[in-house]
Amino acid sequence: xxxxxxxxxxxxxxxxxxxxxxxxxxxxxxxxxxxxxxxxxxxxxxxxxxxxxxxxxxxxxxxxxxxxxxxxxxxxxxxxxxxxxxxxxxxxxxxxxxxxxxxxxxxxxxxxxxxxxxxxxxxxxxxxxxxxxxxxxxxxxxxxxxxxxxxxxxxxxxxxxxxxxxxxxxxxxxxxxxxxxxxxxxxxxxxxxxxxxxxxxxxxxxxxxxxxxxxxxxxxxxxxxxxxxxxxxxxxxxxxxxxxxxxxxxxxxxxxxxxxxxxxxxxxxxxxxxxxxxxxxxxxxxxxxxxxxxxxxxxxxxxxxxxxxxxxxxxxxxxxxxxxxxxxxxxxxxxxxxxxxxxxxxxxxxxxxxxxxxxxxxxxxxxxxxxxxxxxxxxxxxxxxxxxxxxxxxxxxxxxxxxxxxxxxxxxxxxxxxxxxxxxxxxxxxxxxxxxxxxxxxxxxxxxxxxxxxxxxxxxxxxxxxxxxxxxxxxxxxxxxxxxxxxxxxxxxxxxxxxxxxxxxxxxxxxxxxxxxxxxxxxxxxxxxxxxxxxxxxxxxxxxxxxxxxxxxxxxxxxxxxxxxxxxxxxxxxxxxxx
Numbered sequence: 001x002x003x004x005x006x007x008x009x010x011x012x013x014x015x016x017x018x019x020x021x022x023x024x025x026x027x028x029x030x031x032x033x034x035x036x037x038x039x040x041x042x043x044x045x046x047x048x049x050x051x052x053x054x055x056x057x058x059x060x061x062x063x064x065x066x067x068x069x070x071x072x073x074x075x076x077x078x079x080x081x082x083x084x085x086x087x088x089x090x091x092x093x094x095x096x097x098x099x100x101x102x103x104x105x106x107x108x109x110x111x112x113x114x115x116x117x118x119x120x121x122x123x124x125x126x127x128x129x130x131x132x133x134x135x136x137x138x139x140x141x142x143x144x145x146x147x148x149x150x151x152x153x154x155x156x157x158x159x160x161x162x163x164x165x166x167x168x169x170x171x172x173x174x175x176x177x178x179x180x181x182x183x184x185x186x187x188x189x190x191x192x193x194x195x196x197x198x199x200x201x202x203x204x205x206x207x208x209x210x211x212x213x214x215x216x217x218x219x220x221x222x223x224x225x226x227x228x229x230x231x232x233x234x235x236x237x238x239x240x241x242x243x244x245x246x247x248x249x250x251x252x253x254x255x256x257x258x259x260x261x262x263x264x265x266x267x268x269x270x271x272x273x274x275x276x277x278x279x280x281x282x283x284x285x286x287x288x289x290x291x292x293x294x295x296x297x298x299x300x301x302x303x304x305x306x307x308x309x310x311x312x313x314x315x316x317x318x319x320x321x322x323x324x325x326x327x328x329x330x331x332x333x334x335x336x337x338x339x340x341x342x343x344x345x346x347x348x349x350x351x352x353x354x355x356x357x358x359x360x361x362x363x364x365x366x367x368x369x370x371x372x373x374x375x376x377x378x379x380x381x382x383x384x385x386x387x388x389x390x391x392x393x394x395x396x397x398x399x400x401x402x403x404x405x406x407x408x409x410x411x412x413x414x415x416x417x418x419x420x421x422x423x424x425x426x427x428x429x430x431x432x433x434x435x436x437x438x439x440x441x442x443x444x445x446x447x448x449x450x451x452x453x454x455x456x457x458x459x460x461x462x463x464x465x466x467x468x469x470x471x472x473x474x475x476x477x478x479x480x481x482x483x484x485x486x487x488x489x490x491x492x493x494x495x496x497x498x499x500x501x502x503x504x505x506x507x508x509x510x511x512x513x514x515x516x517x518x519x520x521x522x523x524x525x526x527x528x529x530x531x532x533x534x535x536x537x538x539x540x541x542x543x544x545x546x547x548x549x550x551x552x553x554x555x556x557x558x559x560x561x562x563x564x565x566x567x568x569x570x571x572x573x574x575x576x577x578x579x
Contacts (some may be wrong), residue, residue, distance in 0.1 A: 048096030066093025107490030124165030133360035151431035153520035163514035184237035190217035296332035299387030429456035462530035
């Protein structure tokens with residue numbers, strides 16, 4: 001279903017087509033098909049609400065100067081039963097169209113009628129999309145990259161939902177493989193150190209040295225004492241992991257819940273091993289002749305399919321372009337690698353019926369993208385259906401300086417530290433201010449500042465101010481009535497029309513963000529909406545004007561409030577009624 005803005009754009013095309021046919025029939029233009037042309041919204045709206053280059057692209061077809069063609073078209077344009085009011089020729093032959101007051105009136109009426117559903121569309125046609133994001137290693141606390149990935153992934157999922165997709169959020173828990181072995185070793189060392197001393201049981205350099213490992217070992221010892229000191233090594237490590245890993249996962253779930261993120265599923269890697277899915281993908285690749293043995297390990301010929309997705313090849317120190325390197329699937333000790341499990345996991349996703357799977361990864365995984373997309377082709381799926389959003393690093397800043405340690409704990413800043421220091425609203429909004437591919441600075445001071453310099457405060461203040469307008473007029477005994485079209489057609493001031501035009505573009509902005517997989521477009525939309533509202537507020541009185549105009553402006557205020565509330569609700573950011 002077309003939005004009112006799309007309908008008006010279509011009307012421009014239809015009226016131009018009809019005018020060209022009439023000009024041909026009158027002999028002013030030669031018989032020829034009208035070439036494809038563009039109808040766009042000009043940057044300077046004094047040049048019109050829509051601009052078309054139909055005359056410009058028709059010069060060769062009609063053997064005339066573009067301006068002559070444009071003048072023939074304009075002379076025959078019919079605007080009956082359209083949102084178009086007039087048109088004019090500009091420059092060498094551009095066609096500029098101006099919208100009628102009815103267009104602006106109908107936009108406001110539509111927003112009021114649709115309310116919370118305004119801006120939603122059926123663009124995605126119900127296609128099933130999985131967004132997998134954060135998926136942090138469960139062997140330690142979540143860090144700042146997870147903070148950005150959480151806000152980005154959850155808001156991307158929300159944008160896709162608003163665009164008409166059926167969306168599933170998933171967190172992949174790496175509870176198997178090398179990192180869990182290292183986790184068990186690290187816990188074991190700290191546990192034994194409690195009874196034998198640190199010098200007697202040194203911690204390996206490549207183990208996990210965080211304080212969380214010490215805390216888990218101490219808590220385990222408080223429960224079991226020295227019962228596991230002389231136990232079998234495998235039993236001791238298994239007991240420590242079985243104790244600590246669920247605690248870490250529960251902490252992750254609490255942190256995500258505090259961040260307003262609720263997953264449809266927390267998927268464990270161990271299920272892929274237990275259900276035989278890892279072995280299945282290894283067997284598929286082997287049957288297709290895509291594996292070989294080397295140094296006792298089983299390797300995957302990653303380049304055979306992956307180079308299709310590689311893009312620009314890596315150039316080594318000798319200036320030679322390098323293709324995608326092969327990957328180990330099974331180590332010499334017989335254990336499958338993380339890469340093998342990852343192929344199995346992505347196969348599992350598609351086997352569950354998802355049309356598209358989107359992964360949100362750190363930029364350091366960029367080399368993994370082509371290999372994984374190629375692996376999907378290699379096992380008989382389509383790598384094009386796997387899409388990856390690569391996310392750049394975040395620098396925490398305070399007073400212009402890079403912050404590396406938490407004020408609260410004196411240690412490296414974790415997601416939990418951030419959410420203790422800044423409001424969740426600010427964290428979610430700030431992490432979606434820039435495209436994922438852009439490195440960003442997160443200003444801790446600005447995030448808690450209550451001023452127009454703080455973008456989330458600025459947007460929330462606009463919503464609160466809108467609500468205050470209704471409280472103020474209520475003191476005069478005035479409430480918003482169902483507006484009549486004649487009343488809404490009074491919204492002719494430049495600030496009113498500029499605000500309505502921006503509101504009209506909401507659904508299109510949602511679709512654009514869904515297509516580009518970039519929810520940052522929605523925070524920019526909200527900021528611009530707040531700015532245009534403040535301009536309207538300063539230029540157009542709502543209180544103390546005649547009744548019809550007051551009702552029209554109240555309706556515009558409510559339409560603005562609905563649009564702003566819908567954006568904030570989508571991003572899971574509060575829309576306060578007072579501040």
